Amino acid sequence: MRGLYVHLPFCRAKCGYCDFASAPGAPAEIDAFLEALAGEASAYGALKGKFDTLYIGGGTPSLLSARQLVKLFSVLSDVAGPLSRLAESTFEANPESLDVEKAALLKKAGMSRISLGLQASQDALLKRLGRIAMSGDFLKAFSLLREAGFDNISADLMCGLPGQTLKDFTGSIEWLLKLKPEHVSFYALEVHDGTPFSADGLKEEPEAAAAMYETGAAALALAGFRRYEISNFARPGHESRHNLNYWDQGEYLGLGPSAASYLGGERRANTAGAAAYVRAALAGEEIPAQYRETLSGRKKSAEKIMLGLRKTAGIELPDDIFIEFEQELSRLAEAGLLERSGRHIKIREDRFYVSNAVFREFV
Ligand code: SF4
Numbered sequence: 001m002r003g004l005y006v007h008l009p010f011c012r013a014k015c016g017y018c019d020f021a022s023a024p025g026a027p028a029e030i031d032a033f034l035e036a037l038a039g040e041a042s043a044y045g046a047l048k049g050k051f052d053t054l055y056i057g058g059g060t061p062s063l064l065s066a067r068q069l070v071k072l073f074s075v076l077s078d079v080a081g082p083l084s085r086l087a088e089s090t091f092e093a094n095p096e097s098l099d100v101e102k103a104a105l106l107k108k109a110g111m112s113r114i115s116l117g118l119q120a121s122q123d124a125l126l127k128r129l130g131r132i133a134m135s136g137d138f139l140k141a142f143s144l145l146r147e148a149g150f151d152n153i154s155a156d157l158m159c160g161l162p163g164q165t166l167k168d169f170t171g172s173i174e175w176l177l178k179l180k181p182e183h184v185s186f187y188a189l190e191v192h193d194g195t196p197f198s199a200d201g202l203k204e205e206p207e208a209a210a211a212m213y214e215t216g217a218a219a220l221a222l223a224g225f226r227r228y229e230i231s232n233f234a235r236p237g238h239e240s241r242h243n244l245n246y247w248d249q250g251e252y253l254g255l256g257p258s259a260a261s262y263l264g265g266e267r268r269a270n271t272a273g274a275a276a277y278v279r280a281a282l283a284g285e286e287i288p289a290q291y292r293e294t295l296s297g298r299k300k301s302a303e304k305i306m307l308g309l310r311k312t313a314g315i316e317l318p319d320d321i322f323i324e325f326e327q328e329l330s331r332l333a334e335a336g337l338l339e340r341s342g343r344h345i346k347i348r349e350d351r352f353y354v355s356n357a358v359f360r361e362f363v
Pocket residue numbers: 010011013014015018019020022058059060094
């Protein structure tokens with residue numbers, strides 16, 4: 001499996017908690033960015049047609065106009081081949097920037113999966129987060145995606161928010177389930193330096209978030225969803241293949257500012273600076289890297305374990321890795337965090353909320 005990720009670094013306004021590489025962009029800036037993206041993509045001609053999945057993320061990809069979306073899909077077809085032939089192609093959207101024309105265009109371009117931002121169903125919480133779309137906007141966007149023929153829609157919800165109660169979180173899940181999405185992701189609030197939330201002195205609430213996670217996971221299980229990764233739940237057959245490839249330590253190419261790649265054993269991420277990215281890409285120069293390293297030996301094996309353990313199915317370890325990490329694995333099994341069966345290991349489902357304690361053993 002090989003995935004293609006594209007990062008669109010534009011949003012209408014910045015949410016209070018966000019530290020992703022994204023900023024408001026004028027139409028001319030987005031046009032220049034798309035030219036730069038074409039420039040970066042042209043360096044990967046040898047991989048043309050050798051991708052299985054595509055994920056267009058951001059930022060807010062749905063912020064692009066219909067004309068800009070046509071250009072984006074043309075650039076991506078030049079790298080990935082016909083997009084409708086991919087095993088899965090996900091497009092991230094926010095409700096405020098979707099309309100009937102764009103939904104039809106996404107379908108026509110071959111997108112098979114939409115990830116639609118929700119976060120919470122209570123408008124007071126959405127306002128506190130600095131979100132533009134309220135719950136009514138999500139309802140409208142969800143139904144126009146269904147009308148456009150999308151039968152694979154994911155929504156994300158946040159927990160551990162300031163002022164959010166357990167009842168708010170389960171209420172958001174019940175509200176969302178009425179729409180019958182195929183996939184749901186949970187994210188616990190992280191407060192990053194430099195964000196308005198950090199400036200306001202807001203703190204993370206890991207215990208409240210963990211309680212919401214576990215209660216929410218049980219509610220989704222009752223509704224027929226299966227947790228297949230720490231934060232991801234799907235109806236059978238709707239697991240994200242693109243993201244599963246990350247957790248299987250498969251290869252991927254990331255295009256755009258801050259996008260990460262893992263190709264030929266090398267892991268790297270592009271600079272997060274949109275201006276530096278556009279300048280280098282338009283000049284035909286190599287995109288500056290935030291980091292680059294070749295993974296090998298114990299580090300590569302440890303990463304394989306950590307990624308594999310994110311999946312509820314766990315991971316079957318090759319003999320050499322199993323022997324190399326036997327001590328750590330035994331310690332975790334004795335502590336009741338890990339289940340082992342031969343060389344197959346997985347985190348106990350009732351211990352997912354302390355998965356960071358498991359991962360620390362391998363860092
Ligand atoms: S929509 Fe997403 S990427 Fe954009 S500012 Fe909000 S959290 Fe960040």
